[in-house]
Amino acid sequence: MMRGTLTILSLVSVVFFPWPLTALLAAGASSVEPLVPLAVGLFADTLYYAPQAGALPLFTLCGILLTAISFFVRSRLKTGSIGR
Amino acid sequence: MKKTFLAKRNALLSSTNISWGAYALIVAILTLLLRLIAPNFFWTLFTPVFRASDSLSQASHAFFNSFGDTAKLALQNEKLTNENSALALQNQALLQKANSLSGLARESRGITAGVVARPPASPYDTLVLAGGSADGVTLGMEAFGDGGVPLGVITAVLADFSRVTLFSSSGMTLSGWVGRTNLPVTITGAGAGAMRASVARSAGITSGDIVFAPGPGQLPIGSVARVDSDPSSPSVTLRIMPALNLFSVAWVTLRDTGSALRGALSSTTPTLP
Numbered sequence: 444m445m446r447g448t449l450t451i452l453s454l455v456s457v458v459f460f461p462w463p464l465t466a467l468l469a470a471g472a473s474s475v476e477p478l479v480p481l482a483v484g485l486f487a488d489t490l491y492y493a494p495q496a497g498a499l500p501l502f503t504l505c506g507i508l509l510t511a512i513s514f515f516v517r518s519r520l521k522t523g524s525i526g527r
Numbered sequence: 528m529k530k531t532f533l534a535k536r537n538a539l540l541s542s543t544n545i546s547w548g549a550y551a552l553i554v555a556i557l558t559l560l561l562r563l564i565a566p567n568f569f570w571t572l573f574t575p576v577f578r579a580s581d582s583l584s585q586a587s588h589a590f591f592n593s594f595g596d597t598a599k600l601a602l603q604n605e606k607l608t609n610e611n612s613a614l615a616l617q618n619q620a621l622l623q624k625a626n627s628l629s630g631l632a633r634e635s636r637g638i639t640a641g642v643v644a645r646p647p648a649s650p651y652d653t654l655v656l657a658g659g660s661a662d663g664v665t666l667g668m669e670a671f672g673d674g675g676v677p678l679g680v681i682t683a684v685l686a687d688f689s690r691v692t693l694f695s696s697s698g699m700t701l702s703g704w705v706g707r708t709n710l711p712v713t714i715t716g717a718g719a720g721a722m723r724a725s726v727a728r729s730a731g732i733t734s735g736d737i738v739f740a741p742g743p744g745q746l747p748i749g750s751v752a753r754v755d756s757d758p759s760s761p762s763v764t765l766r767i768m769p770a771l772n773l774f775s776v777a778w779v780t781l782r783d784t785g786s787a788l789r790g791a792l793s794s795t796t797p798t799l800p
Contacts, residue, residue, distance in 0.1 A: 450547040454554065458580050478548025485555040489562050490573065 446475050453479055457487045469506070473513040480509035637671075637782035638663055643688065645774060651719060652696035654679065656779060659687040669742065670779040672771045677740045677748050678779060691779065694740065694748060695720045695769060703748060704739040705765065706732050714738065714748070714767065720774075722749060722767040728756060738767050742784055 449472040456465040465483060472479040484506020492500050562569040594600070640658030658664050668681045670691040679693035694701055699716035705724065710732070712724040726732050732751060740748040753766040 446547045450551045454551055458576055459583050461584070472548075476546055476548035476551075478546065478552050482548060482551035482555040485552070486558060489555065489559040 446472075450476055450479050450482075453483045454486055457483055457490065462487075466505075470509060473509055477510050477513035477517060480513065481506040484509075637668075637780045639778060639780050640664070640689070641778055642776055645776060646720075652679075652693040652699075652716065652773075653682075654691040654693065654773075654776065654779065656689045656691060656781075657687070658781065659685045659689050661686050664689045664781055665783065667783070668781045669784045670781055671742070671746075672776050672779055674770075675742070675746055675780075676770045677742055677746050678769075678771065678773070678776065681781065689781075693720070693769075693773060695722050695773070701740055701748075703741065704745060705751065706730065706736045709739070709745070712738070712765070714740065717766075720769055721752075722769070724765045724767060725762045726765060728761055728763050732763070732765060738765075 449468065453465065453468040453472050456468050465487070469480040469483040472483075481503075484500075484502040484504070487502035487506075488500040491502070492498075558569075561572075638658055640656040640662065642654050643657045644655040646652065654670070656664070656670075664681060664684050666681055666684055670678045670681065672678045677694065679691040679696070679699075681689050682692040683690040692699065694714065694716055695718065696716045697718040701714045703712055703714045703724075704710060705712045705726065708730075710726060710730050712726055714722050714724045717723045722738075724738070732754060734751050734753060736751045737747050738749045738751065739745040747770050749767045749769045751765045752768040754763050755766060756763040
């Protein structure tokens with residue numbers, strides 16, 4: 444239930460809340476759902492990215508980075524002794 | 528041999544394995560595809576969402592900005608509290624002062640009453656006032672207009688209303704003075720707002736001379752508008768116009784001027800109650 448709530452709230456916050464709060468929510472959700480930062484970043488760039496600006500899709504890139512970090516940390520936790 | 532069929536599970540598509548993150552990713556990808564494939568539909572779909580977002584962000588921005596500088600807010604709060612206390616004290620002082628002054632004014636300046644009816648709504652040379660015995664109005668009180676101009680005398684009092692018979696009423700007689708030398712005259716009401724008086728021709732009264740009536744001291748009641756003279760008579764008749772336009776009097780002040788005025792009034796109109 445908490446996973447679903449965090450995920451939906453992260454997506455909704457892309458539209459309605461300031462980006463620092465969205466980033467915080469995505470980072471928090473990444474601890475339980477690693478794909479959420481990627482989804483949020485992609486969703487944010489879908490809404491706000493302007494191709495003619497010539498800039499990089501930073502939200503997506505940050506989401507990818509955070510998702511990668513989350514997966515890495517989770518893999519380390521699984522192989523480590525903490526999760527056993 | 529009996530075959531056992533096991534349900535194949537796809538690691539990507541099985542509903543039990545797909546996480547909330549995967550669902551969110553699918554939604555994001557679908558949205559991206561929608562923007563890439565049908566941009567017009569995408570913007571049409573999301574325009575209301577953006578408007579709602581703008582409204583919410585503006586409201587929240589204003590709300591959070593109000594907490595921006597807590598030190599400044601605390602200082603302002605302290606300042607406003609001090610001002611509030613000072614104003615409350617000042618309000619109390621002013622209230623006390625107003626109560627004192629209103630009591631003093633009631634004693635020294637009389638009763639203020641609004642004019643309900645004036646000529647031609649009321650009988651000529653009378654005023655109906657919205658103040659009666661309940662407000663302290665008594666028979667014989669004198670009515671004064673703006674600037675302390677004497678207008679008439681209270682001749683009828685009800686609980687909430689009273690009637691003023693003006694000095695210009697026919698039959699009203701009043702002792703007064705006229706001219707720079709304060710020549711004593713007997714002023715008589717001539718009706719329709721006018722008064723008249725007779726003085727000796729040798730007194731030299733001319734148009735424009737001020738006519739005074741007794742009150743607290745001498746109060747201007749009107750001015751000489753015309754001097755009518757008959758060559759066969761040693762006296763002249765002064766036509767006196769009131770100092771105030773009686774048709775536009777809205778408020779009057781009622782005061783008990785005491786026995787001096789009552790003694791000066793020799794008679795009142797026979798139509799009065």
